[in-house]
Amino acid sequence: MNLQLRVQYAAARAGLPARSSLQRWASTALRGLGRERVALGVRIVGVAESADLNRRFRRKHGPTNVLSFPFEAPSGTRSEVLGDLVICAPVVRREARAQRKPERAHWAHMVVHGILHLRGYDHLNRRDATVMEKKEIRILEELGFANPYLS
Template sequence: MLANPMPNDPMLTDQAPASKSRESLAKDAAPLVLDVQCATLAEVPTQEDLACWASAALLAGRPTPAATEMTIRLVDEAESAALNRTYRGRTGPTNVLSFPFEHPPGAPATDLLGDLVICAPVVIAEAADQDKSPRAHWAHMVVHGTLHLLGQDHQSDEQASAMEALETRILTEIGFDTPYESGSGPDDQRSTA
């Protein structure tokens, strides 16, 4: 169950302008089945917001819309650090980890795209450090992670430039500022489970 934001929570008061409305995204995007797992006491976005941001990335990141099933798990530092150590060999928590689904040979086709694990305290701290609104940074992490599930990466300068340009286009289309103006980018890496 998602945590309920408090009335004075910046997640509620910092509403992004509706450049591309939820209704427009829902009409244009293919069906999305989103499983949200909340394993944190930190304030987190609503399932509706998470679905909106993931749908925007799916719509922009695929040549042809396709039905999709994915999971977003919202965690604290300990779980993020354990996954980061296990799958990336790195110490400490990170903002977002992407685990694309890999079809076993001979298995029937599925709409399953994969899982995102987002560390709420890291995202909240990064937003403050980068002087961004929490809501904008959450949207960026969901878009960034979803693009990784679609196969985007930033291992080379060329890949990073292309991915940043796509993220910027998606986020500005749904009413957020350019995410890279502060000079800070996401610290995640694509992982496979």
């Protein structure tokens, strides 16, 4: 599969994952999608932008780690675009410290988690959450990261 990845750094870039890492994590999370080509956007933001988007699109207060915006092509058309991820750098850093896990591992988890949402997975109920978490664990292990749900 050919991944066309567009990355926007809208937060201080120091310590953020390189485009090549985001590409690798995304490509692995997209395996088995059944498409020849996929276009995906990743925007890394600060607290204010994340909080604004979270309020506007999810009606939730405050910033969040990752938001997924799936793209739906108009009826009767085809598109390579899967959607966009918006990842909040300060939240990812804070969560990694709080969970005592490597920041790089948490970044990979947020990319994989967001892409699974774009692929239609969710965690609104326990059964769906279990399916999604097992897929996340398998993908992250393939990438060389530990199970993110073990504390």
